[in-house]
Amino acid sequence: xxxxAYNNGLGAHSDxxxxxxxxxxxxxxxxxxxxxxxxxxxxxxxxxxDGPTRDLRTIPLQMGxxxxxxxxxxxxxxxxxxxxxxxxxxxSLLKLKTVAIEILHFFTLWRKSMQKIGGNFxxxxxxxxxxxxxxxLLNFFSFLLIAGFVIIPSVVFRSEEGSSVNSTGREECxxxxxxxxxxxxxxxxxxxxxxxxxxxxxxxxxYGFYNNNSNNINVSYNIPLAYLSTAxxxxxxxxxxxxxxMGTTARVAVATGGSVEGSYSxxxxxxxxxxxxxxxxTKLKQQNIYYRLQVDLEEERIKKKSASLTQCQxxxxxxxxxxxxxxxxxxxxxAIAGIFFATNFSQQxxxxxxxxxxxxxxxxxxxITGANFIVxxxxxxxxxxxxxxxxVTVIMALFRAVLLRxxxxxxxxxxxxxxxxxxxxxxxxxxxxYNVKVYQCWETxxxxxxxxxxxxxxxxxxxxxxxxxxxxxxxxxNWPNKLTRWVGRQEFVVPxxxxxxxxxxxxxxxGAFFCPLLPLINTIKFIILFxxxxxTLFTNCRPALRTFRSTTSxxxxxxxxxxxxxxxxxxxxxxxxxxxxxxxxxxxxxxxSMWEVVPVSITKLTQTTxxxxxxxxxxxxxxxxxxxxxxxxxxxxxxxNVYKKSVTLLKTQLKLEGQDKRFLVRQIERFSRM
Amino acid sequence: MGTTASQLGKELxxxxxxxxxxxxxxxxxxxxxxxxxxxxEEKDIPNVRVPMERILTLPELKSNPFRKRICYVxxxxxxxxxxxxxxxxxxxxxxxxxxxxMEIKSHYAFRIFDFDDDGTLDSDDLQKLVNCLTxxxxxxxxxxxxxxxxxxxxxxxxxxxxxxxxxxxxxQHVISRSPDFVSSFKxxx
Numbered sequence: 001x002x003x004x005a006y007n008n009g010l011g012a013h014s015d016x017x018x019x020x021x022x023x024x025x026x027x028x029x030x031x032x033x034x035x036x037x038x039x040x041x042x043x044x045x046x047x048x049x050d051g052p053t054r055d056l057r058t059i060p061l062q063m064g065x066x067x068x069x070x071x072x073x074x075x076x077x078x079x080x081x082x083x084x085x086x087x088x089x090x091x092s093l094l095k096l097k098t099v100a101i102e103i104l105h106f107f108t109l110w111r112k113s114m115q116k117i118g119g120n121f122x123x124x125x126x127x128x129x130x131x132x133x134x135x136x137l138l139n140f141f142s143f144l145l146i147a148g149f150v151i152i153p154s155v156v157f158r159s160e161e162g163s164s165v166n167s168t169g170r171e172e173c174x175x176x177x178x179x180x181x182x183x184x185x186x187x188x189x190x191x192x193x194x195x196x197x198x199x200x201x202x203x204x205x206x207y208g209f210y211n212n213n214s215n216n217i218n219v220s221y222n223i224p225l226a227y228l229s230t231a232x233x234x235x236x237x238x239x240x241x242x243x244x245x246m247g248t249t250a251r252v253a254v255a256t257g258g259s260v261e262g263s264y265s266x267x268x269x270x271x272x273x274x275x276x277x278x279x280x281x282t283k284l285k286q287q288n289i290y291y292r293l294q295v296d297l298e299e300e301r302i303k304k305k306s307a308s309l310t311q312c313q314x315x316x317x318x319x320x321x322x323x324x325x326x327x328x329x330x331x332x333x334x335a336i337a338g339i340f341f342a343t344n345f346s347q348q349x350x351x352x353x354x355x356x357x358x359x360x361x362x363x364x365x366x367x368i369t370g371a372n373f374i375v376x377x378x379x380x381x382x383x384x385x386x387x388x389x390x391x392v393t394v395i396m397a398l399f400r401a402v403l404l405r406x407x408x409x410x411x412x413x414x415x416x417x418x419x420x421x422x423x424x425x426x427x428x429x430x431x432x433x434y435n436v437k438v439y440q441c442w443e444t445x446x447x448x449x450x451x452x453x454x455x456x457x458x459x460x461x462x463x464x465x466x467x468x469x470x471x472x473x474x475x476x477x478n479w480p481n482k483l484t485r486w487v488g489r490q491e492f493v494v495p496x497x498x499x500x501x502x503x504x505x506x507x508x509x510x511g512a513f514f515c516p517l518l519p520l521i522n523t524i525k526f527i528i529l530f531x532x533x534x535x536t537l538f539t540n541c542r543p544a545l546r547t548f549r550s551t552t553s554x555x556x557x558x559x560x561x562x563x564x565x566x567x568x569x570x571x572x573x574x575x576x577x578x579x580x581x582x583x584x585x586x587x588x589x590x591x592x593s594m595w596e597v598v599p600v601s602i603t604k605l606t607q608t609t610x611x612x613x614x615x616x617x618x619x620x621x622x623x624x625x626x627x628x629x630x631x632x633x634x635x636x637x638x639x640x641n642v643y644k645k646s647v648t649l650l651k652t653q654l655k656l657e658g659q660d661k662r663f664l665v666r667q668i669e670r671f672s673r674m
Numbered sequence: 675m676g677t678t679a680s681q682l683g684k685e686l687x688x689x690x691x692x693x694x695x696x697x698x699x700x701x702x703x704x705x706x707x708x709x710x711x712x713x714x715e716e717k718d719i720p721n722v723r724v725p726m727e728r729i730l731t732l733p734e735l736k737s738n739p740f741r742k743r744i745c746y747v748x749x750x751x752x753x754x755x756x757x758x759x760x761x762x763x764x765x766x767x768x769x770x771x772x773x774x775x776m777e778i779k780s781h782y783a784f785r786i787f788d789f790d791d792d793g794t795l796d797s798d799d800l801q802k803l804v805n806c807l808t809x810x811x812x813x814x815x816x817x818x819x820x821x822x823x824x825x826x827x828x829x830x831x832x833x834x835x836x837x838x839x840x841x842x843x844x845x846q847h848v849i850s851r852s853p854d855f856v857s858s859f860k861x862x863x
Contacts, residue, residue: 067689067693070693264824266851268824278733283809290816293808293816297824
């Protein structure tokens with residue numbers, strides 16, 4: 001065979017339409033590519049629904065040959081009136097589907113920007129921006145949910161209701177005066193906007209503004225119940241979206257019985273991105289791949305070497321690692337203690353006025369951000385001493401940074417909780433069952449803290465852009481000397497940026513119950529962040545040499561997001577179930593706990609609905625349900641194991657067949673020589 | 675049949691829509707870009723064949739390290755010189771389009787990587803492939819030992835029947851496990 005195996009005689013026949021000629025090429029090409037044989041009919045049972053159009057496009061042949069095949073298929077298809085109209089219907093359905101996909105494509109947010117970023121900076125950086133886009137959409141739809149069920153009904157029913165608020169409880173607990181008294185200086189508006197107090201406190205932004213309208217007989221919309229169930233449903237909705245996002249990568253792993261983890265063949269066969277244009281981007285990608293291959297090969301050599309260490313060396317390595325681990329945790333512990341003290345100090349001095357007051361209010365946020373900046377830097381310095389392989393180093397650094405971020409948030413919330421439930425001074429809570437001296441409306445206060453954290457995060461990002469990154473680029477570009485070359489241009493480090501996103505989102509989830517407009521603020525904040533980060537990427541950053549595997553990393557990012565969601569749910573469940581709601585503000589002011597609104601509303605339902613709901617909540621229903629879910633879980637795990645085993649079995653079978661084939665070929669050669 | 679001089683007829687357009695994965699706008703855009711490559715005399719010839727050098731001036735292909743292999747694979751020329759007609763060009767864009775199936779893409783990827791066109795990927799093919807991926811210049815190429823280690827790793831992972839080469843099914847098996855492949859094997863005009 002002199003000709004290339006693919007084009008045996010095919011090229012010569014491309015212009016001729018003869019059916020006779022069609023058969024000749026298929027014989028020779030089908031030896032190497034049996035599925036390409038155009039004379040064989042595709043499986044009639046499977047493809048009868050799609051029609052002939054689907055089959056033609058999926059045959060990897062030249063255009064001329066596809067045309068001949070189509071003509072042959074059209075001649076073979078019997079023209080029956082029923083089948084004909086069915087195919088026409090399918091054709092129009094297909095056309096509708098393609099039009100719908102085109103419209104959806106048009107509406108995909110920031111599609112061109114994503115292409116540009118991916119082409120120039122690679123998959124790792126692109127995964128950050130895809131994650132950011134996912135969060136923007138998540139926040140926006142959450143806001144629509146909250147607006148539809150809580151905010152708009154509140155607006156509508158507030159105008160009808162007037163100012164009739166049923167006064168229950170003691171007089172001292174009912175005092176709540178959020179509006180500023182007397183003459184207000186102009187700059188206080190700005191300070192109030194940043195800290196959520198003053199003119200902005202008694203608005204739809206915070207919990208305290210919403211009313212309980214269950215007294216109004218004309219209106220049947222139960223706002224407290226709507227508020228509670230919307231919050232619960234909003235968290236479930238976010239959980240659902242995140243799991244769907246994680247699902248695609250996990251599904252491939254289960255079906256193929258192995259991990260999706262990059263291997264050499266995967267990198268070499270699928271590593272090139274054909275949509276990157278421009279000489280610079282190509283060189284970048286080539287450097288990326290080169291570095292990745294080198295790193296992977298080096299890791300393999302290190303692993304082989306470490307497997308052959310002597311006993312003494314192993315002991316010294318592990319003891320060194322333990323010491324450094326304790327040191328890293330020491331750093332984290334010190335940071336946590338610092339945050340704790342800062343929060344306490346801020347609470348004690350919360351009644352200061354003016355700029356100093358603002359500084360004290362923002363002190364916890366400042367300390368948190370400072371700790372989150374310094375401690376990872378310190379950890380990065382000791383990481384080379386631990387002598388892990390590069391991928392493990394990255395994971396360890398991420399894990400420590402995640403711990404620090406979420407624990408700092410937990411500390412802040414814990415301090416607030418101590419204040420609200422008067423851990424230190426129990427006599428303050430005796431009157432109203434919450435600390436009415438400091439917090440007339442504690443839910444608004446919690447909402448304000450989360451609001452401040454969100455705003456501060458955005459301000460810090462802006463400050464970093466203008467005060468650190470742009471000057472750094474100007475200095476490095478215009479004054480080339482040894483120092484600036486060592487410092488170099490900014491590198492877009494994906495993991496830490498993603499952590500910032502996860503932290504911001506966790507704050508929003510924690511605060512959404514107390515500050516219903518927070519998802520909207522977060523949507524706007526993330527949109528601004530997208531454009532800020534994009535600008536910084538293209539103007540200030542040099543491309544990172546160390547790549548991050550995009551598919552496993554997006555799985556990991558979604559996993560951490562779940563952790564944040566879990567934390568936020570804990571906070572919400574605890575405050576709904578345990579803490580007494582403020583009597584002076586909010587939709588739950590007449591209840592003893594926020595959860596109470598559910599039993600009260602259930603008693604208003606009809607007898608049959610009540611019995612049905614009790615049945616669902618009882619043990620007779622929930623225990624079988626639990627058992628059934630466990631069974632489903634076991635079944636799915638068993639299925640995945642079976643897939644794994646069958647994949648291994650089939651692989652061994654293929655190997656054996658290959659050996660058989662070679663044995664037979666050798667026998668044939670031997671016999672033909674005799 | 676073939677392309678008429680300067681415009682595509684409606685019949686031809688719908689036929690191309692049926693035979694490729696491209697939408698109407700994409701086909702029209704492809705036609706526009708293809709005719710820009712033609713000289714004035716060539717514009718009147720039906721079924722004109724454009725030499726490879728001119729195809730490679732397209733910005734989407736210019737800096738692709740596999741550009742020459744792509745032209746050879748999709749070319750239907752008898753002289754195996756990589757020249758493309760408009761229909762070959764459409765086949766190329768169809769295989770690299772958004773809606774093409776995984777099977778089509780992996781089939782053509784295999785053919786692109788098969789530098790000696792023998793139907794399997796042996797060590798020479800893999801070596802040329804890795805060199806294309808890492809760069810043409812000397813300082814971006816792996817050393818001899820690294821290349822040997824890499825190729826033996828690749829063969830160990832993907833050569834299931836242990837015959838020393840990677841055939842189409844083994845290649846498609848590796849590709850099917852990668853969720854990134856379909857989105858990265860894309861060229862959009």
